Amino acid sequence: MDETNKVPVGTVPKLADVARVAGVSTATVSRCLNLPDQVKEKTMRKVMDAIDSLGYSPNYSARALAANRTNTVGAIIPTMDNAIFARGIQAFQEELHKSGCTLLVASSSYEEDLEEEQIRTLTARGADALLLIGYHRQPRVYEFLKKRRIPALVAWAYNPDQPQLAVGFNNHAAMKSLAREVLERGHRKIACITAPTGSNDRARDRVLGVKEGLRDAGLDPDGLTIIETNYSIENGAQAFQELMTLDERPTAVMCGNDVLAVGALKAATEMGLKIPDDVSITGFDDIELASVAPVPLTTVHVPHRRMGQFAAQALIETLDSGQTGESHELPTNICFRGTLAPPPEK
Amino acid sequence: MDETNKVPVGTVPKLADVARVAGVSTATVSRCLNLPDQVKEKTMRKVMDAIDSLGYSPNYSARALAANRTNTVGAIIPTMDNAIFARGIQAFQEELHKSGCTLLVASSSYEEDLEEEQIRTLTARGADALLLIGYHRQPRVYEFLKKRRIPALVAWAYNPDQPQLAVGFNNHAAMKSLAREVLERGHRKIACITAPTGSNDRARDRVLGVKEGLRDAGLDPDGLTIIETNYSIENGAQAFQELMTLDERPTAVMCGNDVLAVGALKAATEMGLKIPDDVSITGFDDIELASVAPVPLTTVHVPHRRMGQFAAQALIETLDSGQTGESHELPTNICFRGTLAPPPEK
DNA sequence: ATGAAAAATGTAAGCGCTTACATTTTTGTT
DNA sequence: AACAAAAATGTAAGCGCTTACATTTTTCAT
Structure with a gap:
């Protein structure tokens, strides 16, 4: 009995098994998979049949190692x-x-x-x-x-x-133009709630955008109140509360993203503040949350x-x-x- | 001049290069990486120095191939x-x-x-x-x-x-107990907005949960109005609108997840309906959206x-x-x- | 039919690592 | 100091694939 196209059972089939079953070389099988138009249709069929009957699929680690790409x-x-x-x-x-x-x-x-x-x-x-x-x-x-x-x-x-x-x-420019809108409406006491800016350039650029907006409006950028906190609704709420207990209470709170802004919004409601009548709040990102929030959020849309x-x-x-x-x-x-x-x- | 610990420049260093620089065998380097307590401290140091100086990091494809795990x-x-x-x-x-x-x-x-x-x-x-x-x-x-x-x-x-x-x-049980709550409040005309149930057993089980709740309450489960649509706020809103134009308008709309529910809520507001006075809406999942929605959503919390x-x-x-x-x-x-x-x- | 060119296929050498097994070094007794 | 056992290290054979190069088959103009 011919043993040549027998294949071990109970193990994962490899390319060599396919080759044996199809009666071709390993190179041909490899070509069927990677350079299909270099093989004859008849050969392709034999190989594909073997692949199907064995349930073969290539080992990417081996492929990656041999071909040097993944x-x-x-x-x-x-x-x-x-x-x-x-x-x-x-x-x-x-x-x-x-x-x-x-x-x-x-x-x-x-x-x-x-x-x-x-x-x-x-x-x-x-x-x-x-x-x-x-x-x-x-x-x-x-x-x-x-x-x-x-x-x-x-x-x-x-x-x-x-x-x-x-x-x-451009995080900087986007936030700056939002700051301009805030300033144009007459706000002079502005605060930011932002993610920690140490190793987050997006957050940093956004804050810098606000500062530059302030500077352009002839205001002191160093006067900007900033609270850094990790992104979460809860943190946004807490930061907002802190801001509202300040002596110089800000009239506009610009948040580093929508999650913080929604937190701020929530805190405002709990404190009995009317948004935007008592305080303005802005976000960044325009996630779904922004448009379905109790007061739909004014924010920067990012695609x-x-x-x-x-x-x-x-x-x-x-x-x-x-x-x-x-x-x-x-x-x-x-x-x-x-x-x-x-x-x-x- | 001794060339033995020279290493090719401009290429990615491999384990053999580390071995050469450290003056040990490849096996030892491998052990330093995988079985660190099988090597002497002094050897370990030499190898680690070589690794640092070369900026070596192992090739996972090769490792996966040799060790047969990834x-x-x-x-x-x-x-x-x-x-x-x-x-x-x-x-x-x-x-x-x-x-x-x-x-x-x-x-x-x-x-x-x-x-x-x-x-x-x-x-x-x-x-x-x-x-x-x-x-x-x-x-x-x-x-x-x-x-x-x-x-x-x-x-x-x-x-x-x-x-x-x-x-x-248990999607089925969770939704059934929510349905029971809905029924206990007196609702008799209930509708579902769900994801397509064809290949989504979670969605299917939730709908079945509602049906069983209906059956337990002595109602005809086949009377349940069901709209299948893909998960999105927009789709939820549209489905809700459709439901509200039905002759037998449901008094409670149970949604397959919070995203659909928030969409329904949005549509309701646009239609001038008061939630929950005019219609009840429920969700599933308890994502952030649920708690900050204009009317906070009654939903099933999933951890x-x-x-x-x-x-x-x-x-x-x-x-x-x-x-x-x-x-x-x-x-x-x-x-x-x-x-x-x-x-x-x- | 014939032969050269083109197309298809085969052979076999690695890719960079792990690990069984062999060898050397160290340790701890006596 | 000498020895066995234990610990540390080395040697080398693959892991399953791709691909350069060699060989065979097919094609096509003559």
């Missing part, structure tokens, strides 16, 4: 637990999927060291390219990426002065899904062409809803 | 673009990280075929284990997983009748973060011990807020 893109985001990243990343991965790439996601919990660790991990796992959020990180990280020739793309931020490939928006798509395209282009694609600045716009009005008459 | 867990979720998955997955990955595992995420967009494809892809990429959402999938998929000996865990659902390892909650944590623990236990861990049912509870009240007097 068709995997890594993304390191601060947290999935924020609609803006979740949404953008969802779009990013849908777009990648179209090009046959898989996404590897890790999150840094807004911690710089953890982000660096994750970058090394994803690189070691063979990510062909990386999506990173914001510009801020140690120079050694950028050097590492350069040395490894791993294309990296910065998203959620765009700064023409920075050399990195980026797809994002998160489109950002994810563009980012994927830029990365794939870089990967395919071998040369860095073009950075892309996305527009933001202010959504005027119900939380911004002139300050109360004294 | 320390990677895959998760296939319907979409990241829904707070419940984003939040649960975030917790899942934080927990995995503690055990040195990386998470590979893919999303199926609620499409059964795509999910199957993703399962094969993640398996091929060497996921040691898989997190799946809900029970519903082709038997061949479960067979495939079994043959490959890939532990899989079902989350977001728990059904004692199903054999799979699961960490989740998403804890589910993610438990799921990670169960999977790691399975991986470490080699035998299937224990399923775990998480409790849900009803959050009574502002959208449920008795029907209006006629």
